[in-house]
Each structure stands twice: as C-alpha cells, then as structure tokens.
Amino acid sequence: MALTRRTPRAPSLSREEGVREAYAAHGGELYRFALRGLGDPGLAQDAVQETFLRAWRARERYDPQVAALRTWLFGIARNVVVDLHRARGARPWLRGLADHETLAESAAAGPDAWEGLLHRWLVEEALRRLGEDHRVALEQTYLLDRPYAEVAAELGVPVSTLRSRVFYGLKALRVVMEEMEVSP
Numbered sequence: 001m002a003l004t005r006r007t008p009r010a011p012s013l014s015r016e017e018g019v020r021e022a023y024a025a026h027g028g029e030l031y032r033f034a035l036r037g038l039g040d041p042g043l044a045q046d047a048v049q050e051t052f053l054r055a056w057r058a059r060e061r062y063d064p065q066v067a068a069l070r071t072w073l074f075g076i077a078r079n080v081v082v083d084l085h086r087a088r089g090a091r092p093w094l095r096g097l098a099d100h101e102t103l104a105e106s107a108a109a110g111p112d113a114w115e116g117l118l119h120r121w122l123v124e125e126a127l128r129r130l131g132e133d134h135r136v137a138l139e140q141t142y143l144l145d146r147p148y149a150e151v152a153a154e155l156g157v158p159v160s161t162l163r164s165r166v167f168y169g170l171k172a173l174r175v176v177m178e179e180m181e182v183s184p
Contacts, residue, residue, distance in 0.1 A: 011069065013059040023052060026070050030077045037081040038088075047084055051077040126176045134169030141166055 011021035027048055034047035054076050055062070062072055127135050140151040141162070152162040 013056050013062065019052060019056055022055070022069060022073065026073050029070075030073060033074065033077055034081050038084060043084055043088075047077065047080045050080045054080065122177070122180065126173055126180060129176045130169060130172050133165050134172055137162055137165035138169045138173065
C-alpha cells in the first residue's frame with residue numbers, strides 16, 4: 001500500500017471566493033514582505049492590493065504544476081515592490097508629502113490645513129517644472145522674501161536681470177499652473 005501525500009488545493013483566482021481565500025492565506029505575509037521592502041505601511045497596502053490585482057488579471061498564466069500559489073504571488077509582489085520603489089525614487093517629493101506626522105497634524109488642524117497643504121504641493125510641483133533660473137529667482141524673492149539686491153549679488157547677476165527672471169518666471173508659472181489645470 002503506497003502512501004500518497006495530499007497537497008492542499010490552491011484557490012482558483014478565477015472566482016471571487018478563490019481570490020478571498022488566497023488573500024486570507026497569503027495577504028498578511030505579502031504585506032509584511034512589502035512593508036520590509038518599502039518601509040511605508042500605506043504603500044505596502046497598495047502593493048498587496050496591486051499584487052492580487054495583477055494575479056487576478058494573469059490568472060490564466062498560473063500553473064500549479066510549476067509553482068505553488070504562494071510562490072507565484074510572492075514573485076508578483078516582488079515585481080510590484082520594485083515598481084513602487086522605482087516610482088518613489090523617480091518622485092522623491094512624494095515621500096515628504098505623505099509622511100505620517102504631517103498627515104496627523106493636518107488632520108487635527110481641519111480642512112483648511114489640508115487645503116493649505118494641497119496649495120503648497122501644487123506650487124512646489126509647478127515650480128519644479130520651470131527652468132532653473134526662473135525657479136531660483138521666484139523661490140528667493142517671493143517664497144523666501146529676500147531683497148532683489150541681495151539675491152542678485154548672490155547669483156552674480158544685475159538686479160535688472162533678476163527682475164526680468166522674476167517677471168518671466170511668473171508668466172511661465174501661470175502657464176504651468178494652467179497646464180496643471182489649477183486656477184489661481
């Protein structure tokens with residue numbers, strides 16, 4: 001009499017119940033994996049959600065003869081974590097935008113604080129899209145409220161050149177904000 005080893009049946013990702021079973025079985029492990037790789041609880045949750053979405057979309061390609069469902073899901077999760085890590089590296093300003101301390105303070109302050117945070121982010125993003133000369137001129141004179149003569153001396157340009165950069169920088173900023181569909 002030969003003993004046969006029963007392998008647990010892998011949930012079918014083509015059914016909603018199967019996706020729920022797979023999430024119940026592997027969601028926690030995938031979250032911890034993503035959290036270790038990304039260091040951000042919210043981003044780790046997004047990674048798990050994206051993992052199951054990609055798995056569901058590619059369910060026809062899953063072959064239980066090649067790998068266990070857990071192994072297949074971790075392969076997808078690794079790719080998602082890499083993608084999110086690269087996206088975060090390409091947009092480093094996103095990290096500072098959603099740090100937990102700032103969010104907690106903003107939530108306690110009310111909707112006006114959120115609106116202020118949003119406006120600051122929009123202005124920062126619009127400034128990033130300007131040329132360096134215009135951006136520096138606007139940051140130094142408008143945002144830091146420094147005198148034109150002091151900024152011009154520091155940049156090694158005449159005051160009239162700095163004034164021109166500010167003037168054209170404001171015009172370019174207006175165009176960028178319109179492109180971003182933001183009204184002043």
